[in-house]
Amino acid sequence: MSRRVEQPEVNLEFPPGAADPPEWVSRRDFLTLLGAGAAMAAGACMRRPDKPILPYVEAPADVVPGMPLYYATAMPLDGYATGVLVRSNTGRPTKIEGNPDHPASLGASGALEQASLLELYDPHRAEAMRVGRRRATWDAFAAAFAPAALSRRVGARGAGLRVLMPPTTSPLTASLLGRLGEAYPDARTHFFAPLASSARIAAARTSLGAALVPQYDFRAADVVVALDADILATGPFHLRYAREWADRRRASPSAQLHVAEPTPSPTGTLAARRLGATWSAVAAIATALVDAVHRDARSTGRVSGTTDASGGALTPDARAWVAAVAADLAAHAGHSIVVCGERQPSDVHVLTNALNDALGNVGTTVWYTPPAVLNDGGPDHDLSALATELRTGGVDTLVILDGNPCYGAPSDIELSRVVGAVHNTVYLGAYDDETARVSTWHLPAAHYLESWGDARAYDGTTSVIQPLIAPLHGGRTADEVLAVLAGQPNNSTHDLLRDAWNSARGQGAPTTESDWSEALRRGVVAGSAFARATPAVRGDAVAQARATVAARGVAREQIEIGFVPSHAVHDGRFADNGWLQELPDPVTKLTWDNAALMAPAMASRLGVATNDVVKLQVGDRALDTPVLVVPGHADGAVALAMGYGRQGGEAVARGVGVNANALRTSQAPHVAPSAAVSRTGRSHELALAQTHWAIEGRGSSIVGEDGEAQRSTASSVQPRKRRPLTLYEPKPPSRDGFGADQWAMVIDLDVCTGCSACVVACQAENNIPVVGKDGVMKSREMHWLRIDRYIDGPPDDPRFETQPMLCQHCEKAPCEYVCPVNATVHSEDGLNEMVYNRCVGTRFCSNNCPYKVRRFNWFDYNGEIAETERMAKNPEVTIRARGVMEKCTFCVQRIRDAQMASRLAGDPATGPVVTACQQSCPTQAIVFGSLTDPESEVSRQFGDPRSFSALDELGTVPRVRYLARRREADSSDSSGGRAR
Amino acid sequence: MTTISAPRSDPGSNGSRAHAQLERYPIMRELPDDGTLTTQLLAPLWTSHPAWKWLFMASGALSLWFLFAMGVTFARGIGAWGNNIPVAWAYAITDFVWWIGIGHAGTFISAFLLLLHQRWRASINRLAEAMTLFALVNASLFPILHLGRPWFFYWLVPYPATMGVWPNFKSSLPWDVAAISTYFTVSLLFWYLGLVPDLAAARDRAPGRTRRRVYGVFALGWHGSGTEWRHYRVAYTLLAGLATPLVVSVHSIVSLDFAIAQLPGWHSTIFPPYFVVGAIYSGFAMVLMLVLPVRHVFRLHNVITRRHLDHIALLLLVTGSLLAYSYLCEAFGAWYSGDLFERYTMLTARTRGPYAVFFWIMTAVNVLTPQLFWWTRLRTNVVVLFVVGVMIWIGMWLERFVIIVASLNRDFLPSSWHLYAPTWVDWSLLAGSIGLFSFLFLAFLRWVPFVPVSEVKREQREIAFESAYVDRDGAMPEVTR
């Protein structure tokens, strides 16, 4: 009934990847499938469908078949490194986890990191080098672009040579660019990424006098104010920030998070005081905060918050919010943080710096370091400059190193057209995407799991990127290409790396073999973080900033459109990743699409509802987009996720959503200040993983709190327990014997951001298939672990509830007694077992599961995937066949392995078991362990006064408990300041 | 021997002159001598009705479409249907419960009424039993078709597997297997045993030796000797006695498929009686749909008289009212429980939820239409009866749909709420099952004695005997001719 991944044969040949999006299943040829069905039936009883066993010819030293190995490496995203540990089963990377030693990870890993594994095995990756229409070889390329040959085209000083690449933090790349500069003094390198913003650096230049970026320590902050900043779920350091904030919140429940944002973000859902404010309003709010906090500071030198905040531009709600927040900030001067988001213009960052300065946070919770990105904020980060050059046609050869700029560039630059016009263009890219299609040369790019390299984290810490598998499609790295250009074609990246590091002697780079191997083992180079700086803020800069913000004013009539990164596909580089396309947005639960997010009030003014298509207009640019109405969204603001509407050769990505870049201009790449929205009368069905947001007054049963804000003080949240009487008392946990465990899980809703890293982690660990947009619309998604989102209360200022929902492993499981074939039963150690090979698929269990966490294989999802994707499967978990139920098993494969290991070691206690979701969780909201050990964290939290079981009154006695969210007592004021 | 008047329980009888007349109305009228009667009742076996061929082919085609839809389901998987999570059961189970419900009237008529000596059963019981059998054929197809891996359906049966694992008898689905297989077997035996004397008659009446031989084989060499009748009588009554509790148990068990779950809208203790009543209700509706055309086409007005129609109508009125009462109980129970979820499902979701329109149609049809039968004239008006029959037939399908889908689509966690919409495969399976039923039933009408000849003769003799007897003291009206 089920297939398991066989050990891949040595130098396995991959068939041309032709996997299609899963809804293709429904279009499959009738008879063949009939055959398939029959074969599957037969297969279940057949004894000898022998596959030969292939031993090694020469056994590799460290590889033991069936024993996974973990390697440390780092995933660069927008240049910044996030340290990861990668599990490798007999040479196949099968799972990505966080690296505890890496500052950007602290052991956690986000959805993007987790999902990057699937990208490695993506059958749609470019497989061959080509020039024009012809296939090419690396040697041919090396020959054509060796200085000797190339200088003839671009001139001895390389005046006709331009390099375009995404922002990089790699010391190696830096040094190679240096050498390129030596070889071609007149050649220029430009950096571009759709989401990159230089506002922060610019602000630092004006207000601090140097190119610096702020660094935060949320562990020391009692009050955090995020202005249009999704600090807990996006950005290079969000895993670290989330972890630190959660630690602080756990340590002192009074620690507060206040958020003013145009569109609801995971951070916003956790805010004590959340305000929906347009982008321009956020700027005004920053000014108001500066006023409110400053005034006293000037007179008495003591920082305090005044209640009558200035800024007449603000709505009463906003003013109330400012007053409350300012007071809170002042009360915690020196222990607070004000963060400003990337999309805000530089003067708002100036004001933010001023606030932190005034509050005396600089030096305690906030400090500054140089940017890790090479010439961050420098002129060569401006794409339009390059575009002009290309148009004027002084450029003969353009080398584009990844990043697919022709898709991501603002539309006014028309990059595709200008690049197409260049005589000789090289594109190093993983896919045959928009850029590849206009380039002369296309070199398949190596995945980071296939390549050597290095990268810095946001704080400067350097990591070595080491490959886990030889390039599947002969991909190359940017460094290798640069090496060719710089005239060192035949060095492998590994050698280049060693050279570069040796030359960088003295800057903390490891030189000795032992340093090197240590760096590889730990995944970070010790002590390579940048030094802290705590410069003072220039008053004149602040005044200047206040003036500009005031001058700009708050948009009243016209509508602002903000271009936000997609939580799934980021800026589009993950667009071909099925896991991410199907990953529900943390707030809206939208999958397989992007949409114009807007406030209910605004939607009703426009006379549109969710699924209606509207025409967004910015200047003369227009884009038809489906609407998604989101309570809590700022009125007057429209948020549109980037990274969709791809037109490249990627089968999964193509035609999903609309391309936000069509509305972006190089002047306003992040927020279009004055846009128009109009009805089209057409509609487009969005695939929402959750179609019902209201909690229907069931809050106390589901999330442990009643609908209207808990009047109790933060510390004493006590969910009611209403377990009914029962005829059959659940079996008391058996405590006797060798490793007699009773597994259980606790999830702390107080720190769960809903970032959905756990969802992808579960998908990767447990071989969970993708069902496609069609499947999601039919409510057939397969996620064992989902994040429930409830949005309740007044539409302008709702309550957000976040609840990870997975199999509750009920001690009295309703699913078990209705299964006619004993396919789901209870194990000795308290697991609700699901036996796929026994399941006949009556689906009665799902009907009787109050949590609806059981998933059914409606089609043969796993039979549909390409051979390469098969390689991503975890060999320790059965690949489910068509027609069987599946659900969370508490990662039983990890439990059993741990138990067997401890047995063999003769250790009476089972070693620590970490489930995939728990491992990935940035805030460590998930705790897993055995109840038989009274000392275990899970036992402790089971007894926590905040702990409760979802739907307790049903008497299912779940082994998963939640810690109710702490909501602060309602402060007297009515509106925006209301605690939520 | 019993009286031949309609059951006194009949509410319509008080003061209604029309009804008084009807009570005097004979169960059989203008009956010729046994020979002619036999010829009349067996005639359809020898001569095919012109319309029959076309109907038979049409229903055959529909059955093939049924087969195709099954093929699609087997080949592609349940995904070919509209089902989803939370609505993991939908059309297929609705059809299953609907058909098995219909299947209940047959046994009810033949067994219950036999034990209660309701003489009017004699003319229609074979039709009803055949209906039961063919409905059960459909009913037993759907659960298997509904499995994610149908080829392992036998895992629900306790057999010594080399896996060493067994079915779980705490689940109601193995109970289903037991109930349905038993019910089908018993109905078949009961039907066949009743058929034997008439097959013998057919054997001895059939034109041509081949036909005679065929019927002869199936008649098992019945000769109607005293000895045969003596044991036959007992066996037949015993089977009736066994079928009577069986028919009650079967739909009770089917109702447990829902009642043992804790889903609001399913988790209800009144389900067993409620379902049994509903089943008989829908069954009688379909009996009407079948009996009326048959009576008309084959001119059976002398054996299926207005009395029969009247009694079926009365049974519809009674069961319909009981059903209405069950609806009330369900809603009241939900309200009285004070349980948040129960209340939402039964009071809010049902009446105002996405499937409210079906709920209201169902209530209107199932509760109001039978109330027409308080009027005797309507009870015997063929058109009214047929229309009402069809309406209830549909109404009861909707009831099952509402119970299953409208409960599943909104359960405990609002996060998992989702709508259900059928696909063309769902529709094909429903239509196809009706096609298969018609196909089998038409075959039955063509080749099997569908009015129990020997029983009718027996009744006729009894009636004659009694009337002769009662005439002497003039207590009872003349009934035979």
Next chain:
Amino acid sequence: MHITCEVAALFSARATTIARGVIIAGLTLIVLIPAMAMGWVRTPWARGEHHTVVQPIAFDHRIHVTGLRIDCRYCHADAERTASAGLPSTKKCVACHSQTWMSTSVMAPIRRSLETGRPIAWARVTQLPDFVYFDHAIHVGRGVGCETCHGRVDRMATAEQVVPLTMSWCLDCHRNPGPRLRPLTEITTMGYTHSPSDTSGVRLVGQGDRIRRLTDCTACHR
């Protein structure tokens, strides 16, 4: 009214006998067919026992085990460490055979493997379904001898499956391992006899493996 009068009786006396015979035969078949099916799956043929598997190399366990007294774990080295016992790499075969037999035709596949670097494709002898997660390490480590599942390999010219490998067969041991376990020193012993006095098996269990837990579904199925 016309009444057909047949010349002779419809059936002869023999017809009755035939009819009865048919009915009885039918009923017997209904009972017999499933019974036979259940019987068949319990036969060695249905389970693939004693089914000679053709190997690329005529490898004779008797010579290596009985003759040369090579420990099982020399070639199947991972049995104690991981789930799969593993097969020797070509290099391992050559390690001994470089001197002896190397030139013979029997060794041709090994030579080819060395030249081409392609692995030798051994045919699977003991196969479990994919949804069964069998772990050699835990079994070997808890006193289940090689012989218990693989039989007297030391007597096999060509290795073959000698146990049913049905789930109920696995359960027999999982329900009552005690008497089937052996001292860890005897793991690879062939023809080991459990003397009634030998309590080592019971001791291994006694260390607290909870028998009930060994019959949990997730002990083998994940």
Next chain:
Amino acid sequence: MTHPRLAAEFTTADALQAAVDALAREHYRELETYAPFDMPELDAKLGRRRSRLGWVVVAGGLAGLIIAYGIQWWANVHSYPLYVGGRPAHAVPAFVPATFEGMILAASLTAFFGVLIVLRLPKLWIPEDEIDGFSRASVDRFWVTANHFASDLDRDRAAELMRSAGARRVIVAED
């Protein structure tokens, strides 16, 4: 001999009943009657006892009951007890439905095959079939047959009685 020594055909049930009355009065009991429908009223006269089939059926039902419960107990309690939904392995209430069905099934099968066996059905041929027109016994004719007579006189007396009871024809096998 091909058919019974004495056979009489009647056109109405009443005539048959009269004949049986007359014969019974003169202690002819070794009679067999044939009718298109059940005529229980004849049994008493011919001293036919009530069928004992019922007791066999009861036995069958009990057997079914025990087997059905036994299987469930063996499977879920003895052979492979599993923790299911926190319920006890031996869940008596849950075992009731299948047990009941098992009982009914066994009982019904006993009843059906019981009657076949008791009546030796199928019995496609009987001597009476050789009588021309006997087949109408299943349609609209009523027959009485008798095989055992003390003497030919005795037989003729019986024939006489039949005629007087209004037999349409009386067939006497000479020997």
